[in-house]
Amino acid sequence: MADPMRIRAQVAGDKATVRVLMSHEMETGLRRDGAGALIPAWFIQEVSAAHNGKTVLNAQWGPSVAKNPFMQFSVRGAKAGDKITVMWKDNKGDSRTDEATVS
């Protein structure tokens, strides 16, 4: 099971700014290891986010996204106490879902 994400959701006017840090290698599949063998591609492909259970964001990522990815977006109409859930799924089928409360 992958390491948990760090999610911060802060009210900014009538929206909430959500900042997410994910723990993931984001391996491109183009690098070689010490022995010269290709390190297999391993990267987050799908990301989604929900506000109080309703999907507000869907994204697709490729291996150009940096290791330990960061993402920031703004959810309209989010208030303090609301729940923000973020999910990611990688090309190996591994996934992770974490939640934060808007403060």
Added chain:
Amino acid sequence: MKTASLCAGLLALAGMALAGPLAAQTKSAADGIAEYRAMLADGNPAELFEARGQELWKTKRGPKNADMSQCDLGKGPGVVKGAFVELPRWFADTQKVQDLESRLLTCMTTLQGIEAKAVTEERFGRGEQRHMEGLVAWISAESRGMKMNLPQSHAQEKLSYEIGKRAFFYRGGTHDFSCASCHSAEGQRIRLQDLPNLTKNPGDGVGFAAWPAYRVSSGELWGMQRRLNDCFRQQRFPYPGYASDVTIALGTYMGVNAKGAASIAPSIKR
């Protein structure tokens, strides 16, 4: 006479005109880097390591199935807040001056029964070293913003400082480098990296007060031991032993010099 001074005047003007755009170019590169660093300040992946470290502190591990809650980092068993900015320091139980990582090694071996070799001989970023990274990230974070304040009251602490100073200025290796080659003057730079003067307090969040750090170039959390290990590599020195006396002494030298500098560890670095 008049022509000469006119020529001189024109030359001077031309010189200034040339210097102008060049100076502007260098300034904007430094500004550009500063802007890049500022953009990364929010959302430092070191936070992922901090979270791991916080968990590890409370996790029962090793043959003795114990957590780190009794680990004394210098301010009493289990006291983490403020400990980072007072290390390296002397410890009565080991009768040695120890830095953060060597002290964690003591706790991991004595409290948890983990074999020292599992840490000291492990590659950075793997196995027990990975656990160490989490721990140093969290422990340093618990002192964020606090000022470096290493004790120099015990005779061994003073000795450690002096040894560190000798080691800092010691030239050796194939290139006759010393730490001082890069870190003993103001305004030095390697490519776009400013090299802090570590013979004195280089300022808040600089040098000793900026490590451990998340190194974006390797996507890993570097503790001070790894940072020093890499310095030795760049000087074409043999690798120092993990948590060896010389690395601790260098830490004492730099840390005491940095007295009063606010720590920003764990920070983010290129």
Added chain:
Amino acid sequence: MQTRREMLHHSAAVAALLAGTGLLPTAAQAAWNKSAFEAKTLAECVKALGGGVPAESKDVSVTGPDIAENGAVVPVGCASTAPGVKRLLLLVEKNPSVLAAVFDVTDSVDANFNTRVKMGQSSNVYAVALMNDGRALYAVKEIKVTLGGCGG
């Protein structure tokens, strides 16, 4: 003659096979668009995502530093002020994987996303807005990448 149970099992197996090929109509969450992520140019990528010929526009903005101290982590952002944005894309022209990210824009979020990409070398970075009416609008910025210190 198959029993109902056997028939259901069989169709589940076929569905699983089809799903692997990406030929089944996708549900709420779009499957990973392989051809878009394998595209080598802006035009190719936008075409794979069903957009028209890309046109530069002041209604789209791409943000990022002028110079990155290390290409491993470069903060970039894509945003659009125009109404009717369906998707926002981030592309790094000189990367082996040109398309870095696709963000679906819903009414619940601002058309403004930030992430971090890795860049192999100095390159143009594009933010592309795919509009509901099929148009593709973009903004471009050059980001220089350096290699710091003693060689990383």
